[in-house]
Amino acid sequence: MSVLDEKVQDLYEEVVARNPGEVEFHQAAREVFDSLGLVLAKYPHYADAGIIERLCEPERQIIFRVPWVDDNGQVRINRGFRVEFNSALGPYKGGLRFHPSVYLGVVKFLGFEQIFKNALTGLPIGGGKGGSDFDPKGRSEGEIMRFCQSFMTELYRHIGEYTDVPAGDIGVGGREIGYLFGQYKRITNRYESGVLTGKGLSWGGSQVRPEATGYGAVFFVQEMLTAAGESVEGKRVVVSGSGNVAIHAIDKIHQLGGTVVACSDSGGYVVDEAGIDLELLKEIKDVRRGRIGEYADARSSAHLGEPGSSIWQVPTDVALPCATQNELNDQDAKFLISNGCRAVAEGANMPATPDAIKAFAQAGVLFAPGKAANAGGVATSALEMQQNASRDSWSFEHTEQRLQKIMRGIHNTCLQTADEYGAPGDYVLGANIAGFTQVADAMLALGVI
Template sequence: MAALPDALTSVFDEVVRRNPGEAEFHQAVREVLESLGPVIAKRPQYVDAEIIRRLCEPERQIIFRVPWTDDAGRVQLNRGFRVEFNSALGPYKGGIRFHPSVYLGIVKFLGFEQIFKNALTGMPIGGGKGGSDFDPKGRSDAEVMRFCQSFMTELYRHIGEHTDVPAGDIGVGGREIGYLFGQYKRITNRYESGVLTGKGITWGGSQVRTESTGYGTVFFVREALASRGGSLDGRTVVVSGSGNVAIYAMEKAAELGARVVACSDSGGYVVDEAGIDLDLVKEIKNGRRGRIAEYADARPSARFVADGSIWDVPCDVALPCATQNELDEDGAAALIRGGCGIVAEGANMPTTPAAVRALRSAGVVFAPGKAVNAGGVATSALEMQQNASRDSWTFEHTEARLSDIMGQIHARCLETADEYGTPGDYVAGANIAGFTHVADAMLALGVV
């Protein structure tokens, strides 16, 4: 663990004291603070104005109960969250996650990451995040609808196109966004399409929004390889997860000439040396909401592994696209042994600090999620633009915009890393570029 300058040590100690038991939030804060030593040495006004201390404290934290009735008529109870973290650059923007692991610390870690991710896009959006410990797996459409309606019955009073604009995340896809938006429209009697992103194409959504996080991840990798004289063509790729981000990362990687050989879910992983059949994965996961083990049953070239780690599969490029802290030090060691040259985070903080250190020490190029997976929120901002202008763009136009934005993020990370004396360091570049953009806006706005 890197040492922090004295000014930042006191900030981190205060974060831990004020937010006890929130390990993921502590981890996310420390990871950013470890990059900021050169910044405060060069620009002490950030310390003088307590910018860093203020940045670590959410502007607003909302917790509420979500009662709903299941198909058997039993009353169920979940907890809902929305953390509106920072609005210096624009309305709060960030997804909603439905998963049993969700608690306040998870939502705060995600919201904190979102501040810098959104800043890196160059779009006028602040950072926030929300969710619930509700698990949509195994629930009927009717149960999911009733839960979403109850969740929005409270959330609606805290959001708006100029205030806070949620989107989807783990457990919240097009179905859930539809139910949430329907309830918002019913309660408010307004067709305020800019209040949620990730909507269906026929009712205010954007082309490429479904694909954007996965596509953006691969666009960033393409830029990173190109900056080193390489490309994805002919590379072997391993992708953890088999949800939305993973599926479209696999799709774009294959389009660019890579061979994707493994993906996973919480039950294990599949290896297919012939290349993952993406249509089959989509049919299993999106069509029948099944388990990835079913893939091996349908493909003679594939094998399913229930135990062990997907990172044991040799590859050139690893894309952790599932959930936080899924790639640990043992996984990093396996990737190094397997000849992996680049790890890019498609998920939010999927790599533990020890694994990050191991990868970087071994010379593996490591790109953090706040830069790599920013394509999702960037395309959400493009959706907001279309909603505001009552316009609709083609798939090709929107994908080109996404590609340009990811190229700009990549360039910004490298330029900032060079400026602050850490050339080629994507972690420092992303953290510092995102931080300085937000911090300058906070200075301009005064003590608020």
């Protein structure tokens, strides 16, 4: 660690020792710890109260077996997780991820990030995360339904609108949320709509929730560029991924006058100098559930990226990594910097490696960490909870205005906090410290629990 962070070196080493092999969690903790030396120097009472140690230890970790039967009658077994990390500010809030890469370390990294992300929204929600190593890709509707029902048959006893409110994440969209909610309702005999967010509009969902993470990331970029005397309008943009977050980020960039020239999936990336055709992309990814190569086949202005190359080699003014963790490394950062990239915002959770973040800082590239830039999704989930609690439904325009106001508030909080701690323009430090102090103060007020 840097000299400033020597005072938390022992604490970080203790976290690593207590959580062996969980490299993603170690990385997420390290990123926050790198900002805490300044806080402890200014406010030593946080160290005296053991706040950091308590923040790094989840309040509850739930691991369970998920048995289900495939279409051939064969019994399958997956592992389910829910890490209820911190409830100082409100009920645990965070998504469920269904993907083969999911294990306890991934869920803990996501839950740890969620604590600070949720705090930055200013809304009364704590941090948690969950999921399974189940892979929905290639599975039939019946198989996905049976898996979701088995998953909820265990999870239901741990959640509730005042306890823990899951949502979607990678592999968990509206379809999966529907199956999960249906099973919860069936088991509990209650129409407790606030227990899950990301629901369909006709059964308790919120306007703007599908768009929120992508829209929110672009709103954050807009605020960063405005603070630097620039604008999204006229900017050339590259967005990794082609799922929900990426699609809606592309949509909002185009609405604000920018042009997205490249996007990707796990099979490669496509470049379209005329600008990504959003309707075609939606048809391929959402309707056909196809691959990005089909986009290049259907559009004369588009071509696939060279095999072995990276989407971050495509010249761009703004980069939005919206796929998955650690997708943008130091070599990718060098490509972006050399091509004149002006701003990077994390639409996914921890998509940039520590070396990439360091390279951006040294080059003066504006960089927004995921806990700030992609907080729009959970913020709008909290707005969905508000509507459920009041039996109300807001218009798209009203909800989008609320989202934009929240993202502007997060941006300003990060910038002001960075200034306060002598690091103007450092959104990483600003987000980490602002999120930490918000949660730490609540924990102190509640006593040693």
